[in-house]
Amino acid sequence: MQIERDEVSGQNTTGHEWDGIKELDTPIPKTVILAYILTILYSVGYWILYPAWPYIDDFTRGLTNYSSRETVLVQLAEANSLQTDRNQHLLDRPINELAEDPSIRDQYETSTNVLYADNCAACHGQNLKGQKGFPDLTDASWLWSGTPEEIELTIQFGINSGHDEERFAEMAAFGRDNILDKDQISSVIEYILSLSGQDHDKKNASLGAPLFIENCATCHGEDGKGGPEVGAPDLTDRNWIYGGDSSSLRETIWNGRKGEMPAWDQRLTPTEIRKLALFVYWKSRDQRK
């Protein structure tokens, strides 16, 4: 064991030797050691300025008395009051008037798109076209009416959401609960296919007509057009939430339907809800043109 000086690097060896191989003992560069000491000093400064050490029933609060929660609450309160000031006019004017005011649209459409993406797009899609089980907002069929006021109410209280003011609609499970038997359901399906102008079996559809009047017309209307009074879909158009082919209709009639939209009045502010109602109204109107 002998520490020697290495001629090439000018450093000492560790003194160990393995099969003729010796190891250099190069010290850590001074700058690295200095940086290391600085980080330690930095942490000491941090302890003095910021909350750091816990003790029995409290903690050291530091000279700045910083609290992340307090800081963010102040930021939120500031943003909130600014938004309230800026957006108050949205709540002061009737929503129908806002909907037809192009300057409102120019001002809010882009920012509301973000709000829509965060909260609504999961079900109704980024393009508002919906998907199976979740309604298309761009077609002309509205379960609960497509006026800006009614859209706003739907967003506020939801559909079958459990909210006290919810819009409630439930389609019975005609098959599962033995209200109609299999043959009767087949006839009703043929009748619905005929209502919506699809290929159907004429004889069977005529058998389905009285069954439809007896069981379905209370909600969907004798003409099958449904209506926003009860939130029943129009069966005569080509827009289907759960599919309009024979097997989808069988599934729907057999098990019933009770689509749900959450209420947003606890999660979003009145201004946010109003902006979303306007956004949905504008976008859906555009796509129908």
Added chain:
Amino acid sequence: MPTSHQKLESHSLKFVIMILFVASIGGLVEIAPLFTIDNTIERVEGMRPYTPLELAGRDIYVREGCYACHSQMIRTMKSDIDRYGSFSLAAESMYDHPFQWGSKRTGPDLARVGGKYSDSWHLAHLVAPRDVVQGSVMPGYGFLAATPLDVARMPAALKAQTRVGVPYTAEQIEKAELDTIWQADSEAENEDALFARYGEKVNVRDFDGNKELVSEMDALIAYLQMLGTLVDVKALEKEDVVR
């Protein structure tokens, strides 16, 4: 001339003592804050232990590694709060063993996802994420809907929670198996029993759209739908959450 470190290295007893000393600093830093936990957790109303069905859902959440992509911790940052809701409180994970906090979000934070979407959306999304969310990288979990939930293990699962401090009563443990089935009952026939044991904020319904089976999907959706719904954070005053 040997350096001081070389002297230490070559004296085994001194070296062992120094190792113990340095290692104990790490231990102290991790253990000491636990003694102050009582004054770290905010005193807020509404927290209750998970119902058995929710607990089963939570176990599935952990089993499937959901935490690898989803945090349940809304940070004290305005951008976080704008998107996900009020920042998370320590109290809101007081019955979590282990907690599901995190800082890695491949998917969104789930701390307040309860009630944000409908059950049928959760079902459609868990079965085939890309059917409902464009560009999602989440795997599908359709098998959960076909897997019967192991309800028989729930009494033991609750009992295990009591060992780490969750205050389940003897009655809650005894009825755990029934409560699991009752909470997923589409007719909600026994909801009063659940309300009596766990309070009014319990969702009682068929979560996965299959009335014939209490599936793992029922449990997972029941868990997701209660996340962040227990404490009325809007009613809290600044003094309740800022110390």
